[in-house]
Amino acid sequence: MDEVVIFGAGGHGRVVLDILAQAESYKPIGFLDNNRQLHGRRVDGLKVLGGMDMAASLYADGVRRAIIAIGDNGVRRDIARSVEAAGFELVNAVHPSARLATNVTLGKGLVIAAGALVCAHVQIGDYAILNTGCIIDHESMIGMAVHICPGVRLAGHVVAESGAFVGIGATIVQNVRVGFEAIVGAGAVVVQDVEPMTTVVGVPARPIKDAPSVDEFTALLSPVGADPRDPMALRQ
Ligand SMILES: CC(C)(COP(=O)(O)OP(=O)(O)OC[C@H]1O[C@@H](n2cnc3c(N)ncnc32)[C@H](O)[C@@H]1OP(=O)(O)O)[C@@H](O)C(=O)NCCC(=O)NCCS
Numbered sequence: 082m083d084e085v086v087i088f089g090a091g092g093h094g095r096v097v098l099d100i101l102a103q104a105e106s107y108k109p110i111g112f113l114d115n116n117r118q119l120h121g122r123r124v125d126g127l128k129v130l131g132g133m134d135m136a137a138s139l140y141a142d143g144v145r146r147a148i149i150a151i152g153d154n155g156v157r158r159d160i161a162r163s164v165e166a167a168g169f170e171l172v173n174a175v176h177p178s179a180r181l182a183t184n185v186t187l188g189k190g191l192v193i194a195a196g197a198l199v200c201a202h203v204q205i206g207d208y209a210i211l212n213t214g215c216i217i218d219h220e221s222m223i224g225m226a227v228h229i230c231p232g233v234r235l236a237g238h239v240v241a242e243s244g245a246f247v248g249i250g251a252t253i254v255q256n257v258r259v260g261f262e263a264i265v266g267a268g269a270v271v272v273q274d275v276e277p278m279t280t281v282v283g284v285p286a287r288p289i290k291d292a293p294s295v296d297e298f299t300a301l302l303s304p305v306g307a308d309p310r311d312p313m314a315l316r317q
Pocket residue numbers: 212230231247248249264265266267268269280281282283289
């Protein structure tokens with residue numbers, strides 16, 4: 082089995098370690114985590130080797146594969162990019178109890194947790210998390226560094242743009258688009274599009290934090306020209 086290093090030894094890191102152990106797809110060799118109190122300790126039996134700045138020395142020692150096990154979408158995306166720039170290949174952690182249609186498209190560095198159901202023609206972007214027991218129905222698109230929390234239900238043709246966070250137990254009806262870095266609160270029922278960088282809660286979901294102004298939003302767009310409304314687009 083190929084060796085893999087796990088970035089992040091918190092709660093999500095423990096989930097990812099368990100998935101890798103159950104999937105028997107890679108051999109975890111240790112965690113890297115910037116919490117110094119964890120250094121040298123074992124988390125669920127796997128040693129925390131040191132901070133994330135140890136990546137280069139691990140690479141020099143021949144470790145070539147990594148997975149980023151950090152729940153925060155922006156932090157996960159940024160670390161994933163720098164780890165890839167350092168030469169690592171990001172691997173996927175897919176729990177053996179997850180069920181994926183044969184024609185699902187998978188990016189890299191993504192996590193699909195226990196009991197997730199992913200239906201026909203779904204596309205999943207890089208660094209996404211499909212958490213425990215979520216249901217992603219047909220032809221939905223899960224963008225880069227999106228987090229779909231446990232028990233979320235997405236109907237068909239839903240689009241979650243890059244960096245969106247869909248809280249635990251939320252339901253999103255068909256054909257809805259959840260904007261770039263928007264937040265859907267726990268238990269919400271989303272029946273219409275969610276503007277980028279907006280937080281919505283409740284049944285039916287309504288905004289509690291408005292999107293930034295057009296000028297603020299434009300200033301946040303990628304300087305390399307990636308389209309943030311493209312769910313798979315990269316963004317600086
Ligand atoms: C939506 C959310 C991000 C808002 O967090 P926040 O920005 O800190 O907002 P606040 O806690 O200040 O709440 C603001 C208001 O929205 C309400 N609210 C917050 N979350 C809500 C929710 N999920 N459903 C309904 N109302 C909610 C609060 O009661 C509060 O109402 P008030 O102004 O009348 O008192 C958060 O509550 C949430 O649902 N997070 C999801 C957590 C989750 O899924 N975790 C799983 C990780 S795997």
